[in-house]
Amino acid sequence: MAEDSEAATSSGEISPVYGISVIDEKQLIRIEAVHRGFLYQHLYGAACLLLAGAGEVQRIVVEGDEDIEIVLPDRRIYVQIKTRNGKLAAGDISGALERFEDIREEHRKGARPGIPSFVIASNAAPNGPLEKQIASSDWPEDVELHWPDGPERTLPCLPRPPRDLADALSVCSELAGQLPFALLRPETLTWKLASLVMLASAGSPPRKDHSFSRAELPGLFEQLVVQMQELPAPPPVYRAQMNEPALLAEKPVRIIAGLSGAGKTAWLAEAAQHAPLPVTYIDVVEMPGAALASAVAREVAGRMYGRSSGKLGEILLPGASGLDMLGTLSVTLGQEGLHADVVIDNAHRIPASDIEAIVSRAPHLRLLLLCQPGPGVAALEARFNIQAEALNGWDEDTIAAAAHDAGCLANFADCERLSRLTGGLPFYVLNAATVAARDYGGAIRAFCEDVEAQTHIVETAQEIILKRAFEGLPADAREAIALLSVADVALSKDEGTQLLQETCGLDAKGAAARLRALPSTGTLELFGMTGLKIHDAVRMLGKAELAARGPDLEKKVQEVLRGIIIRSIRQDWSIGKLGLLIRLFGQLGDARILVEFATDELFHEMGVWPEIEPYLLAIAADVDGEAEIRLWALDGLVFNDLRTGQFEPGETRIDAMKALLDEHDLGEDEWLAWGMKRMLLMSMVGDAAGVQEMLGLVEGRVPAKAEHMRVFRYNRALAFFKLGDNTTAVAEAGKLVEEYYDALGLTPADVMGRNPPQLRPLLPKGRDNTDQLKHLADTLDLLAQAAGRKSQRSTMARIHAMKFYELAQAYSSFVRVGMDLVDELVWVNDFESARYTIERNIFPVIQAIGLTSDVLELRALYAVVLAYCGDHQAAANEVERLRPYEEAMDPNHRAAFQDQKQIISDVRRYGGPPQRRVDIPPPLQALFDQRRGATPSVEPRKKIGRNERCPCGSGQKYKRCHGR
Structure with missing residues (x-):
């Protein structure tokens, strides 16, 4: 129904994934609209399934001649689904009315049994002309138009059309909550049904015929009596961990290993809610290895065939061994072109040989093993020649959100500190926040200091569990x-x-x-x-x-x-x-x-x-x-x-x-x-x-040496600048810059177009140039500040200062001057260059060096730049990630952040100034490119995305290098 999805909005607002820009925003808007339309249709289909049990529905077909077809004993209802942002117009349904006539002809000829009825279900009310058309004598008697506030529905097997996706989810969940003996949460059942409708729409096994029969409904709605274990319920608020692995995969065996408290069960419970295929869960915490095969056979057979007449009797044969039953089950799955996904919790307690026996006997089972580290995991890795996957814990933003919700105050450095204490493991972070809120007045910093000094009195859950x-x-x-x-x-x-x-x-x-x-x-x-x-x-x-x-x-x-x-x-x-x-x-x-x-x-x-x-x-x-x-x-x-x-x-x-x-x-x-x-x-x-x-x-009293005098003159120029005498400061700083260039054997022309790695070989050999590089960068920075904004001299001074700060490894000043450069670029409406400077130059240094004190200020500035670049949703997302830190910010920074939020809101509402269209000067382009050179040497940090390049400089992905 791609042609029936809602039209693109005219506001230009988009929802890009954080950190990913798109070339064609209109294309993204169209894509989002298509997927919203499909999801709306799938949820409408799920609602039809939930209503089918109380009526005389024999079968429901999705994506046949129409989006939904309801088969009753003496009639067949064809439903065309339309989603729109505005009113529904006659032109929107003209094609559907023509198709309805073709279907009527099939019934008239006797090619199809029953009396046909037609429904157009839309989230949008009809416009004036269409209302008149519906009320006219020309409107077909067997066609109904349904919309949220329309007439009462006359067909009990069809739901009221929801207003939007949120309403669709609410309608389905309400219907699911009314089912008797349902063991699944209503929201979980809703997503399960929507996934099955999507699977049937694609004609994928076991839904090659695109349909659901009435006999299947109890099996779809309820957990099977033959099953003894059920998936654990997800936490009320689930916060994703970094680079979470996929729940389902085509590998026969996978291992997820993590310490107790790493959030393995919560991850599984949340991921299973959105899995398009059924997942069987077995906790073997107190199960002997020899009993595992029987347990897997019983649980999987119950999940897959508990409502199929005769199937369980063929699989769960009296007197057969667990492995024999598994073999029969696997053959049955293979004959139907299916695989069963099985999660075994606490698998480290089972001998690797028992799991290997299951894998060998049942090739149509896919096992996901949840384990705690230990010899058992090493044996499983060796046995199956695989590498255990890991949950990487929460990042600092997620820790900040959890701490904020627990009533705690924490800036970015505090959250990084707590991450290092807890490994970012969710349960330990939550417990630490609870203890900090109760015993430390909500101060995460004070809690961390006490724990690091081993002077805390209250034993944490982390200590209790791991001890x-x-x-x-x-x-x-x-x-x-x-x-x-x-x-x-x-x-x-x-x-x-x-x-x-x-x-x-x-x-x-x-x-x-x-x-x-x-x-x-x-x-x-x-x-x-x-x-x-x-x-x-x-x-x-x-x-x-x-x-x-x-x-x-x-x-x-x-x-x-x-x-x-x-x-x-x-x-x-x-x-x-x-x-x-x-x-x-x-x-x-x-x-x-x-x-x-x-x-x-x-x-x-x-x-x-x-x-x-x-x-x-x-x-x-x-x-x-x-x-x-x-x-x-x-x-x-x-x-x-x-x-x-x-x-x-x-x-x-x-x-x-x-x-x-x-x-x-x-x-x-x-x-x-x-x-x-x-x-x-x-x-x-x-x-x-x-x-x-x-x-x-x-x-x-200053020694009469050139270097000492230059330091004194710099401090004197700085003092004049602080007193507001910019003219004197500019004059003195300009002279000092020339002298420092001479001392280093360089000229400004040498720096133009060269990155720091290319400049280093030009420096004097056989001596330490660090101090002079730093002093030259300081003087260039002073010159830029004294010269003021809107000055080519200040822009070039900042660009050169950043290069020399990087050569001197003065990273804090590098970041500070970089932010000044971004401010200046924004001042002259060159927002694209400002964004490029942050993303390609400043962020890599922040991440590599770990300058936590500058992170929040830089990210707040980045949000403003995103807004000016037109990425309003990305700016809003960044602001939301920063909100948990707001109360713990320095008062000046907090006031600035509040002003920045207002700017972002105003730019989104009223629009910002147009992007300045100029050719990027070669020195600025060189600055943009310089991050492609050498990066500072840092130890491998834990919080690196598994698919990012490894910080060690090997060029490989982190998961294939130090992430192993």
């Missing part, structure tokens, strides 16, 4: 898990072996043996052949086990791991390893090294500030500590205060730095650190006199 399995492991395995739990990033096989060797005093073979024993328990994740990590959900138990073994062992493993990570970072640097190293330094009390980290500007670019801040606060507050170390700890804290606009704590800490300078004999570097910070603070609070005073003091 039993953990305590059942051998002592050597528990010790290995405890030691490896200190690392929350993937270690290489050699690194894991070395950690066990040096901590436990093992030789290489002994350490490797311990590692080999862990994957089958589900506690150790393997990334290809090179990486390994304790499962996130298990690490909590491992850390508790380590604490119970005493502080000496804990300190020893921290010291060994610190050395391993230091060596590892030199070979394969990543943000995750840096964060782990910082925590290890803090736990071992390496204050001086922590201070060196905090006073390095690049450190603040890595997104690991939350890891080090608690340690710096403790060092700065230690009155017995070394004055120099305390001052540099304060310097790192002040740098972050000024960077994030927290002026009051910044001023307090600057005063504390001055007090240390007055009380102790510290050097020139310490005084300059204080002087520079005070000068910048004065400029940020608008104290021009204070700035001038500090400029005079600082300039007299």
Whole structure:
């Protein structure tokens, strides 16, 4: 009925799948309309099936001569279904009326028995001309027009036409709820019937004749008495996990493996509701393996043939063995061209040989095995030469929605933290949210901090459920898990072996043996052949086990791991390893090294500030500590205060730095650190006199070296910019940019059209250029800000700044300047370039590096850009995903987000400005292309889509590389 589907709307609103754009929006609108029409027809057919039992209906035919045909003892009703957005017009039904005449002729000739009746069922009322036509004497007496508010129906075997899809689902569910002895939920039965109508419409087995007989109805409506188990009911609110596997497939055996709490049963229950074919469920939690064949034969035969006369007697023969009955069942299915889909829950408890016997004897059965990790899964994988599939847990947005519904507050970083604690497993996330709401005032962050520090009092469901399995492991395995739990990033096989060797005093073979024993328990994740990590959900138990073994062992493993990570970072640097190293330094009390980290500007670019801040606060507050170390700890804290606009704590800490300078004999570097910070603070609070005073003091003490003077001049230009003197700032920044280009042996022409990987070989050899690259990028950023929007100079400065920030690995500034560039592109109505910049340049860095602090702000900006690009539904979807974070946002960000929501709403209602049609400048095109080059090195992150490219750079899909 493609030609009868509703007409495309004129609003231009579309519903694209998130992350996928379409070339032809009108084509998408047409496709959606066609599918809405088909689904409306299938639900109407389901309603006819539900009404057939109370009438004299002998058979219902779908997609025969008409959309629906109802066969009664003495008559045959032909139903044509029409869906429209507006009124129904005469032209919409003219073709149907002509076909009706052809069908009448068949009945007149006696080619078909019974008296024909015709119905046009529509969700739309007739327009004025059509109403007049119906009331005229020319209207055929045997044709009725049905619509939602039309006359009372005279045919009890036909439903009132629903208004739309939601109404159709409601009508069917109401009818399904009236069935006696129905064990399925009304909504579940509705979807089942709609799927069967769709199957019959396609003429697929067992519905090659497109029809349903009256005798079949009890079997379609009710669960069969011969069955002893039924599919579990889905949760009231089901939230999908990342990249969920399909429930049905053509493979003879599949395995879904996951820890208890991973949501396997909920996934099955939800997926089964929408399965077009029947699914037989068997839970073998306390079933001996020898009884499995009989149970499968009974359940499948009951599901497939429980209402067929004589079939069960042929299959379930008295005295026959379970395997014999399965063989007969499989032959019967094969003769009818069918397969039976069977889900076996807790299959890890059944010997692999018993399952293999079923597979060998019954080739027309497709088995889906739900298992918990362990030796049983390994045996099944080996036996059938298959790889277990996994449920990947909830992503951060889904965790945020669940936490919000539980009455909790959480920003993106909090949700990622909770994901790492729970592995994203649904049951553990929900329990954690419940505990946080009850005992932590809804603060997910406070709950995570307590659990990570092992200072929480209330035992979580995660600990309770997993503890039993953990305590059942051998002592050597528990010790290995405890030691490896200190690392929350993937270690290489050699690194894991070395950690066990040096901590436990093992030789290489002994350490490797311990590692080999862990994957089958589900506690150790393997990334290809090179990486390994304790499962996130298990690490909590491992850390508790380590604490119970005493502080000496804990300190020893921290010291060994610190050395391993230091060596590892030199070979394969990543943000995750840096964060782990910082925590290890803090736990071992390496204050001086922590201070060196905090006073390095690049450190603040890595997104690991939350890891080090608690340690710096403790060092700065230690009155017995070394004055120099305390001052540099304060310097790192002040740098972050000024960077994030927290002026009051910044001023307090600057005063504390001055007090240390007055009380102790510290050097020139310490005084300059204080002087520079005070000068910048004065400029940020608008104290021009204070700035001038500090400029005079600082300039007299800056070393007379070119690099030191350039840093001073940059800070001076920045101070003038903060005071509103853009002219001076632009002039000074422009001179500094030229000097930094000279120092790096580059010219702006060298940068034009080149991406960072192409620029790196042009840099001076034999020295570390990182600081100069960062300073040049900072100066270009200052130049862009001072020059203002709508300026080609500011646009090019931002593009070049992004390139140099990437070369310096200053990722936080890269993202910030990238968002400024997007703002500028939006300002000049170049929305397509703005979208391209976010999708191809900024998002990949955010994902690879894990800069959680920038995620929400960037996504809110992205939603606005989507709206301006005309992807209104995608913008609305993004806003909905961000709503659970709104209450936990920083007040300034929350206010901005509310303004952005209003912009998105206004653009959708009134339209936005037209896209600026200009050729993309080569430098901007080069920026767009630069993400095709090298990406930052990061450890494989768990939350990667299975069909995405693996972050390791192999070029393979994640599921075939580190996702294995």
